[in-house]
Amino acid sequence: MDRSILAQGASFDLEDLDHRVQTLSRSTRYDRCCHRRNDDSLIYSASGRNGCHIRLFRTLFTNECYHQCGYCPNAGRVSNGCSYTPEELSDLVVRLRREGRIDGLFLSSGAGRDEDSTMEEMVESVRRLRERHGFSGYIHLKILPGTSRHLIEQAVELADRVSINIEAPSGDVMQELSPTKDYERDILDRQMYIRDILARRSRGSQTTQLVVGAAGETDLEIFQRVIKEYGEIGVSRVYYSAFVPLKGTIFEQRMPQVRWRESRLYQLDWLYRVYGLSPDEIENVFDDDGFLINQDPKVTLARESLDGPLDVNEADLQSLIRVPGIGPESARRIISYRRRKRIECPSDLIRLGIRRKAIPYLKINGWVQKRLF
Template sequence: MTILGKMQILADSAQFDLCDYVNKQKNSEVNLPGIYNASSNGCEIPLFKTLMTNKCKNDCKYCINECKRNFTRMELSPREIAKVFLNYYDSNLVNGLFLSSGVGNTIDQTMENLIETIRILRKEYGYQDYIHLKIIPGASKDSIKRAMSLSDRISMNIEAATKDGLYELSSTKDYNKDILKRIKWINDLSKRDSSLAPSGQTTQLVIGANDETDEEILKRMESLYNKFDLRRTYFSAFTPVEGTELENRIGESTERTAQLYHADALLSEYNFKKNEIVFNENGQLSLSEDPKILAAQEMNIFPVEINSAPYIELIRVPGIGTKSAKKIINIRKKMPFKKLSDLKKIGVVTKRAEPYIKIEGKYQTTFQ
């Protein structure tokens, strides 16, 4: 089989790692495997995303590559991956690499293959652009440190919100030891040396492969954001894969993951506490209402005065984001706001914000 043929299979095998909300296959005019658009700060960045091997000794029940599934297994060597990637990069098809792997032989050997690939790129070919490397659960501290020294960003998938939740999905990964302990190591290494993976670490959960609630998921995320400098979380909606133990489980809706993204941003960017987020009696977010508006309806701080409210209150107003809150604070130091249209000009979504604010003491509207 050609390298391109192998690439197609490995890129397809990386699908368990795609986040429905942020990654989309690149436009069809480029019909090459492994190209995905990642979203970052509102921009789409084409990345080459692949596994080194789809062989895996783990038994994650939602995953296309789980060890009991019967399908074509293969691997590419570090040099083959490096060369294919550079072909894409030099042809301006992608701006960076997102490299991951099944656990083909041992965890140590898999980590060495990943590290060797990016070492070849950085040290032999002088590649300086973006690399995101997925750390294998259970990896040694030494290999994590070396991977971080060659990567811009690294990630360790937690997959589930709780130890029991992961145990339902995999009998071969230990939640505390193989995953949470490694996330802590990554955080400690970053704090000691800021040149290691300077774009920080992220994580990912599979949503809907077990019965964990949104409340359990966001409780875990709050704890991780508080303890570690986690840059962001990706939520991947579970999709049943033929030939896996969960092939008959109903797939998860992208509406749910979209709401989790909104609520997660309240924790990670807006300093909300999990207890401020509104869940139904089953611990789930509303699928139709904005979590920020639902939270605001339960708070007793509104309406806040635009010309004096502290940042922490401004960002709790629906329609005011972190950027517009900072602009409000800068502008009002020089000149107080007089009317709604002034807020609209700086990016406030005034239709959403007006029930929750006063301007120079005047209510803008009444609560619904």
């Protein structure tokens, strides 16, 4: 990390802390909940309260972990790793905030020797930040699989957002990815605790993340789990992380997952979560083996379901949002415009913010583009 962050007013061994900050922060780079790096390489941007972009200091609390996740470089390290103390971490975060470098904290961790003692220290770090330092910035706190309920309650109380990574779409896939975790008990039950606690609060949310392509799971299996995550668990977002085999991990020799699969899953997620398409309709995009092809799923659906170009002056909202290049907002703009005048030509649509790729799917005042979809 930029040493100027650590060079002022330190009450601990700077060189040692600097090494731990570098190590623990870099270890979070495969988490998808934060996505864009800022110039300062250990500070990431993410969506905060009200969806605005904020800068987060993102770090593990410890890189020791007794679990055996095949994709993880920290798997099975139960000694000689790096950790903070709650005092060090909270003091560091306060300093970064005072210097205007960050808006909040994203705190994840390995499980250490056992999840409860590690989670207790993570909660203590956040408690110090909130109660001792009056820190009002955004905090995203990972819940470790298998954590006890009383610690989950404290974590939800203190953080803006919590998450527990499901990693796999089913218990069978979890056995392959991480045989030391019990999918139902350690993960799904904990997600439901969180759901129940959040239901009694006026703020806070939970998210989750899956590893894609490390254990042969299909996109259909992933989608079926994701529907339950949004519906039964009430997560606000699911993040997808394409598997990358890292040196020194159990899965080092496995093939990396193509990156487009992650992007197609995000597009699928969008169709379900934002467009409100039904699972039955969306399931038409999978091939016979349950996988997505490398094409926007919305295009696949449109080619399958539209009989021909859609009359843009007649179509209802539900039909319009199924056209590639037209989203819920732009479909509403079309309908509002139609109340005043007919859509006469493609440029009327372009002026309404409709993307050109929508044109081949539309009949506009009797005109149809020759190059059909």
